[in-house]
Amino acid sequence: MSTTTQTEIIQPDMEPTLRLTLSSCPSTLPPGFLAKYTPLSRQQAGHLRHIHNLATQRPGIWGVMGTQDPGQEWVDAYRYQLATMAYAAGAAHYHRLPAMRSLFKTLLKDLIEKMLKRDVWGYWFLTSHSGIAVDPDLKELRKPWADPIVRENIMYSGHLLLMVSLYTMLFNDEAYDEEEALKFVWDPVFWGMGREVFSYSRLSLQETVLSEMERHGWLGACCEPNTIFVVCNQFPIIAFRYNDIHDKANNAEKVILKYNEAWGAKGSYHHDGMMVDWYTVRQDSIKASGGIGSTAWTATYMNAWNPEVAHQTFRTQTTGFLTRVETDRVNLNPAPIAHAIRKLVKEENADPHDPATIAAATAAVRQKFPSGSPKAPYPGPTFGYVTMWTSEVGDADTLDGLLNHADRYLGPTWKDGGLYYAANDENDIDTQGNWRMMEPFTGNAAIAYARLNVHDGQRKMWVEPWTPEQVDRAPFVRSLDLESGIDVLRGVWDEQRGAMILTVRSWDGAAKQVRPTFHNLPAGDYGVYHDGSLVDTGTIKRAGDVVEIDLEVTADELTVVLLANKYISSSRL
Incomplete structure (x- = not known):
């Protein structure tokens, strides 16, 4: 008792x-006094505890965060997991547990501390050389640098900026405004001419990101060398808004105006309802998205400042990719099958949820690719992106259906009071067409985010971020x-x-x-x-x-x- x-x-x-x-x-x-205060579910509380369990592992121990690519270059890397866990915690604090300041302050600090470990950002030294994968016209490697902030690498610096800006907004704590609050120590034991230290504050980090965006004509900052990904530039844009509220500035509005003008000159950052994946600088070319993953990830966070495009994207692009296979379960179809379904819907007015339509699409894909459809070197976290996307701009029934699918087919695992989904990268789907693939980003962070977020969660935090005065008196x-x-x-x-x-x-x-x-x-x-x-x-x-x-x-x-x-x-x- x-x-x-x-x-x-x-x-x-x-x-x-x-x-x-x-x-x-x-x-x-x-x-009925308590009826209006919805408590966290067992699963929601389990996600928060799992995030805490991961954030407080001793340095060098990553456990189930282990990624598919040992070089931390893939989209399930530590940085993406840590950042998304921070966004999940921030959403839970803002929308669900606003009075629990010290709990979430400690949790976000732990996640930011993890984000500063060399295990997380050390990949950049090799990536800074560039390569023909991101710059096919490259004739020789560039001179490398270890500083993960100073140039390019928005896929790390943009997330770190949002993490510390979110922390500052939620707690009105200027801990990361100190001159060396964000310190990066580059000290390989048997390589180099000695220890190097790169230090930033919240504001100097923001100024560096703004400079990188300006350097590329406001299309955004590069992720890898020569490549500007649309999704990775959504995170610093949100950070600018939070910092504007704290610092009484106006960077976000100015950046969005320039960003839209720059992409308008290129056509747009979305085509046929799908978000652009990336733009290559030297080749001046745009790579459109073939699957739903990049679109879903981008729209989840773009909804903060551009809800019209984000909501429209969800309405137009879920057909074929999401199928209600039971009254309470929604399945995710791989891109080739999804596109085949979309074709049948367009040409034959087929019902995208009819088992016959799915069977016909599956048969067409197997006929086209007898040995299996082409795959990336490592599976992407499509289920995680789609689930986050649905939580932000979709509907509750679809989200519940996806979460029910996860709980039945994707290996929910409880450890030390925490809930995650065990990695399984054998196949996208089983013989019955049920999505089965699970990687660390989705299992540790994305489903947690989807459960802890609310509809239009990013949008609400953008429109009404907490002011310093609100935080101080709450x-x-x-x-x-x-x-x-x-x-x-x-x-x-x-x-x-x-x-x-x-x-x-x-x-x-x-x-x-x-x-x-x-x-x-x-x-x-x-x-x-x-x-x-x-x-x-x-x-x-x-x-x-x-x-x-x-x-x-x-x-x-x-x-x-x-x-x-x-x-x-x-x-x-």
């Missing part, structure tokens, strides 16, 4: 005030993080009701003693409720008083409500 043992109101000088007995407090909360909970072994299912302050709601449980069932503190609550008399019953009362005399509550937490959910007395008898309950 979970119990509250003691409540204290602490003034700024940390001397406890007297607790009052408030006879006007009802002994129980009204029926009530929040401290001294309760994932390291304590506690999963938090609710953590929200309701201004209208004058209520702080916190729901917790231990992930492993063991009893845990914790002492969360509650900050920035308005002055007044409060009733403290434990699972709906009044257990204590107290008075917050002035701004700055801190409420501390001793809790014993077990596997049973415990909900603590601090309810301002002046609202108790009002209709707002």
Whole structure:
């Protein structure tokens, strides 16, 4: 059984005030009081704990984050996993658990710290040489450099910029504004002329990215040498917006204007409803997307600043790629089968969800590719991209269908209270056509993001990012993080009701003693409720008083409500 043992109101000088007995407090909360505060599901809490488990592994240990390409050059690399986990955590904090400031602050710090490890960015030294894969006209390799920020490499620097900008926006903490806050140490043991250190701050990192975009005529900054990927430039654009709010600047609006003008001169960053994959600088050529993955990944984040294109893309491009195979399950079809379905729909008005249509498309692909359709060197995280995309601009039924497919076919795995999906890169689909492929990006990060995000989640954070003033005055909970072994299912302050709601449980069932503190609550008399019953009362005399509550937490959910007395008898309950 979970119990509250003691409540204290602490003034700024940390001397406890007297607790009052408030006879006007009802002994129980009204029926249905908690109904409007949806708790995290078991899976959502499991994703957050898995992210915490990965973020707190000791340096050099990556566990199930191990990628397909040992050189960290593929799209499931550590940097993409860490960044997407940070975006998932940020979305969960903003949309679902806004009062749990210290929990998410610690989690994002851990992820950023991981992002700065040489294991994550050291690939750049080899990539900076360039090569004929990204520049077919290259005659000799370039002189390399190790600094992962100074030039090109937006596929790392853009994500890092958004991670630290998201941190700054959510917590109004300028920790990454220090001159050497972002430090990169290049010190291979048996190579080189000695240790090199490259240091940046949030603002110098942003200035470097802006300079790279300007250098390429505002089409974006290069990912690899000679290549500008549309998707990778979405992340710094969002970062500019968050930084504008914090710094009272206007970079995002100016960049978007120049970005649209530059791509307008090239035609557009989307063609026939699909997003452009990349632009090669020296060849002045555009590579259109053949599959759905790049389009899905791009539109997920472009929805922040360009919802019209992002939503239109989802409506026009899901046909053939997503099939409702059961009333509650949606399957993902590989690109060749999807395009064959789309052809049948266009030419014969076929039903894209009819098993006969899928069978005919599958037979046509097998006839065209008797030995199997051509594949990339490593499978891409298409299921992850599509699931994130659906969470942002799709509908709830389709998202639920994809998540149900993942839970039935893609190896959901629980470890130390965390949920992930085990890697399986044998085949895209099984003999019945069910999507089976799973890689670390999707299994560790993308499905977590899709579950923790909300519809138009990126868009809402773009339109209404938290201002420094909002963060400073918002009530929040401290001294309760994932390291304590506690999963938090609710953590929200309701201004209208004058209520702080916190729901917790231990992930492993063991009893845990914790002492969360509650900050920035308005002055007044409060009733403290434990699972709906009044257990204590107290008075917050002035701004700055801190409420501390001793809790014993077990596997049973415990909900603590601090309810301002002046609202108790009002209709707002």
